[in-house]
Amino acid sequence: MRDFSAGHELLSINTATVRKQWPLDRIIDECARRNVRAISPWRDQVATVGLAKIARQLKETGIVLSGYCRGGFFPAADAAGRLAALEDNRRAVDEALMLGAPCLVLVVGSLPGALTGSPAYCDISRARGEVRDGIGAALEYARQAGMPLAIEPLHPMQAADRACVNTLEQALDLCDELDRGGSGALGVAVDLYHVWWDPKLEAQIARAGTERLLAYHVSDWLLPTRDLLNDRGMMGDGVIELKKCRRWVEEAGFSGFSEVEIFSETWWQKPGGDVLDTCIERHMRVV
C-alpha cells in the first residue's frame, strides 16, 4: 500500500469541495499554491470561467485532472430528450479531451424529472434500460475519441433522482455487457461515500481490477447524517474505513490519485483555504 503520510502527491481535489467559496480559476490557483497536483472539476465550474482559459491555466500550473465531472443523466421523458442527453455527453467527452482528463465520470441519472419532484415515470427498470442504452451510445463516441467513461455507482438513497446504478456489482455488470473485453474504454469510479456500506465491496473491487478502476473518491459518512446530498464528512470525521478500502483498491491494481469530494453545507461555510489545508492534512493522516 502506498505511503500517504509523507506528502500529498497522490491527492486530488474534486473542485465541488470548495465550489461555494471560489470560482474554478481561483480554486486552481489555491491548489497550485499548496502543491496539489491534481483536481477533478465540474462542467458548470469550467463553463463559468471558460474552457480555453481553464485548459491554459492547467497547463501553466502543471495541475492534471483525475477525472472530469460529469456525463450521464441518460434517461429522458421522450426520444428528443434522450437524443439531447446523448449530444450533451458527447460535448462532455470533447471537454474532457480538451482538459486532458483520464476519464469522464458518469452520474447516469434515473427517473426523468425526479430531481424536480415530478418524474415522467416511476419504472426504475426502464430507467436502467435507458442508462444501458445511453452509455452504449456514448461509448461509441468516447471510444473513438479515446476518452474512457467511468460509471459511478451512487448511494441507494439517490436511486430515484440521480443514479439508478447503485452498487459496484451493478456497474461492473454494465461494463461487462457493454465492453466485454475490458478494453479500458469503460470502467468505474469508486466513491467510498456511495459504496462503503456494501457487503460485497471488497469482492467487487477485486473483480474490477486495473482495467475497470478509473477513479477513486474519498470523504466520510457522518453520524448522524442530516441530508441525503450535502452532508458528507471530512475524512476522519465519520465511520468509513478509509485505509482498509484503499488497500483493497490498491491490491486490485489501482495506482491513480485519491480524490477528495465533499458535498457539505458545513464545509462550504468555511474559508476555502482552511478546507484545502484540512483536506491535505487528513489525506496524509487518515486516508
Add this chain to the structure above:
Amino acid sequence: MRDFSAGHELLSINTATVRKQWPLDRIIDECARRNVRAISPWRDQVATVGLAKIARQLKETGIVLSGYCRGGFFPAADAAGRLAALEDNRRAVDEALMLGAPCLVLVVGSLPGALTGSPAYCDISRARGEVRDGIGAALEYARQAGMPLAIEPLHPMQAADRACVNTLEQALDLCDELDRGGSGALGVAVDLYHVWWDPKLEAQIARAGTERLLAYHVSDWLLPTRDLLNDRGMMGDGVIELKKCRRWVEEAGFSGFSEVEIFSETWWQKPGGDVLDTCIERHMRVV
C-alpha cells in the same frame, strides 16, 4: 395477484405509523373500529400499556399480529453487551409468543454506539460477524419456542447505526448459513422502503420463496426525501412501484398481510383517524 380493491382484509397497520398520536390500546381500538384485522406493534408501545392488557385486548377485538417489532441490535462493545442483547432478544421472543405473533422482526443493529454518535468501533465487517453470531444464538431459543425470526434488511443509508444487513440477498445468505434446510424458523421481512432500489430485488424475492418471506411492509419513497429516518411517504405519494413489487412477492408464494409502516414527522402531525383512513384508502387503491 390478490385483489385489494374491494376491501382491506389483508391490510395490517404497523403501530409506529400513529405512535405519536395514540398509545397502543387506543390504536387497537381505532383499528378495530375500522375493521383492520391485523397490526404489528412495537415493544415499547406494548410495555407502556402492559403486555397482559394488550394480549387481552387483541383477543377481545379479534385483531391478530402480522409481526412483532422488534428484536435485534446484536453487536455490542463487549461480551457483557452481547449477552445483554441476547437476553433481550429472548424476552422479545417470549413477548411475541404471548401476543401470538407469526414472527419476530429483527433490526439487526450495526456499529455499537453509532446511534448516539460514538461508535465503539468502525469495522462493519466485525459488526456483521456479531450479527451472524447473535442471530444464530437467538435462533436456538426462538426455534425451541416456535417463534420464527424475520431478518429485515434496512436501507443502506441506515447501515452505520441501525442495521448492517442492507440487501435482501445479504439477508437470505444469512438465512441459508444459519438455517440451511429452510425450516421456517428463519426468514426475512421485506420492507419496500428499504429495498425498492435494489437491482436484484425481483430475483431475490423469487429466491426467498414461501419459506423465507415472513413479512411484507409498504410505504413510499418521497421526492425529495428530507430525513434519513422519519420522512417516509404514504403509499401513492412517492416512486415505489407498489403493485409490481407485490406481484413479485405473491408470485413467490407470500400470502400474508400487507403491513403499512410509515415513519413520518408529517403524518405524525395529522389526526390519527385521518392517517388510518388514508392507509385504508391507499391500500385499496395503490398497494
